[in-house]
Amino acid sequence: MLVGKRTWMFEKRPVIISSGVIGGPFEKQGALANDFDRFYDDLWCGEKSYEQAQKKLLEDACQEALNKANLKQEDIQFIFAGDLLNQITSTSFACRSLSIPYFGLFGACATSMEALALAAYVVNSQGAQHVLTGSCSHNAAIEKTFRYPTEYGSQKPPTAQWTVTAAGVGLVASQGEGAVVTSATIGKVIDEGLKDPFNMGAAMAPAAVDTIKAHLTDRNLSTDHYDLILTGDLAKIGRPIALELFQQNKISIQEDIFQDAGLLIYKPDQPIQAGASGAGCSAAVTYGHILKRIQSGELKRVLIVATGALLSPLTFQQKESIPCIAHAVSIEHQGGM
Amino acid sequence: MGKDSKLSPAQKAYQQVASKHETKRPVGINCVKAFIFGGLVCTFGQLIQNGYIHYFDFTEKTAGDPTVATLVFLAALLTGFGVYDRFGQLAGAGSAVPVTGFANSMASAAIEHRTEGYVLGVGSNMFKLAGSVIVFGVVAAFFVVLIKMAFFEL
Numbered sequence: 001m002l003v004g005k006r007t008w009m010f011e012k013r014p015v016i017i018s019s020g021v022i023g024g025p026f027e028k029q030g031a032l033a034n035d036f037d038r039f040y041d042d043l044w045c046g047e048k049s050y051e052q053a054q055k056k057l058l059e060d061a062c063q064e065a066l067n068k069a070n071l072k073q074e075d076i077q078f079i080f081a082g083d084l085l086n087q088i089t090s091t092s093f094a095c096r097s098l099s100i101p102y103f104g105l106f107g108a109c110a111t112s113m114e115a116l117a118l119a120a121y122v123v124n125s126q127g128a129q130h131v132l133t134g135s136c137s138h139n140a141a142i143e144k145t146f147r148y149p150t151e152y153g154s155q156k157p158p159t160a161q162w163t164v165t166a167a168g169v170g171l172v173a174s175q176g177e178g179a180v181v182t183s184a185t186i187g188k189v190i191d192e193g194l195k196d197p198f199n200m201g202a203a204m205a206p207a208a209v210d211t212i213k214a215h216l217t218d219r220n221l222s223t224d225h226y227d228l229i230l231t232g233d234l235a236k237i238g239r240p241i242a243l244e245l246f247q248q249n250k251i252s253i254q255e256d257i258f259q260d261a262g263l264l265i266y267k268p269d270q271p272i273q274a275g276a277s278g279a280g281c282s283a284a285v286t287y288g289h290i291l292k293r294i295q296s297g298e299l300k301r302v303l304i305v306a307t308g309a310l311l312s313p314l315t316f317q318q319k320e321s322i323p324c325i326a327h328a329v330s331i332e333h334q335g336g337m
Numbered sequence: 338m339g340k341d342s343k344l345s346p347a348q349k350a351y352q353q354v355a356s357k358h359e360t361k362r363p364v365g366i367n368c369v370k371a372f373i374f375g376g377l378v379c380t381f382g383q384l385i386q387n388g389y390i391h392y393f394d395f396t397e398k399t400a401g402d403p404t405v406a407t408l409v410f411l412a413a414l415l416t417g418f419g420v421y422d423r424f425g426q427l428a429g430a431g432s433a434v435p436v437t438g439f440a441n442s443m444a445s446a447a448i449e450h451r452t453e454g455y456v457l458g459v460g461s462n463m464f465k466l467a468g469s470v471i472v473f474g475v476v477a478a479f480f481v482v483l484i485k486m487a488f489f490e491l
Contacts, residue, residue: 048452148466149445149449151419151448151449152441152449152466153421153426153433154425155426202358237355241358
């Protein structure tokens, strides 16, 4: 049901009955290693290319979610998923072997919540009983597409972010046990004219604030309704900018409930510059770490705001600015309303 | 950032906020590091050259080529072992300016595009980064020669 201008309320309370989170070797050394289901110790994931490795991550995450829910591919009506590569090939190729009716999505690093919002909407409106949703990214595959060759010795500035090698998948069902998806706010494309692809946090922060503001207005809430508002990958630069924008917009928010997945996933001593990013970042943190904390009852109400930069290597070379988007989905503990 | 006139007032206001929070590149320290590490690479090259002159049958003039070849070989090897990019993060321009940086740019691109095959992958992408160095190197050399001729030959 639409409330306000761009928020859906899911009154049938679709449930995330299981999840699958797969990571790479660098994530294994990270701060949230316990919240992953499995890791690959090798960046190749047993495949012949990094692009195939990215596909493998998503395939495995889907399989993991299916196994945990004791369901088979045939039991799933749809899958909503995406990644960052050209033509989202990794996701499409993963869905070739999964053989589940497929919606391929591109929202850069905001794909995770774009997919979850649509999955929850479809389940809520009885368009399906079981829907898989998720996104993935692979450090080497994404660096190759968007930046320099991985082994090229260029010096990254302190504002650069590290692309996560991970896939996170959730299985949304009309009923069952787990965290429930209660609402979603869809983002607008926001462009403040920034052009530095090595400073994505600053480019994306206004999109995150815009979506959060719309969410609060549409639902007539204040930020303290949530135990945690988690942005996707604003990292060290974007998070303080967002906090300042909240002040400018007269939205009061406690600093400790406003966190960022890009700052949670790795340990501070890992060489990641400003923090983590990538379509797998918000997905892995949400479907691993956050779901666990919701299920344990530690968190009752969480708003996940995945942030994405909608640029391509071509638009950057043509000196275009970086348009950004953020989608917000609220996930709650099953008991509490 | 160039054409600021195209930005709306709101965008300008935001960019002021953003730049306040931006961690600036430590340009001063980077320059010092580049100087030291670049200098070390060159010192190492000099040692190799002296070695070629001392232990092999090379003169100061002819020892240049095998020295460059050795440095290129080492840089390519370190690129393959996944070490050179870490050195690059530390040394910055100090790793990029010497001939080792050129070798790294070619070797890294070659490794990167191995999966697309030898012709369309390695062959056509090897000069992805190094290509512009060659193009502008040749163009610059051409004009330098023109200037030299104008001054000394006429």
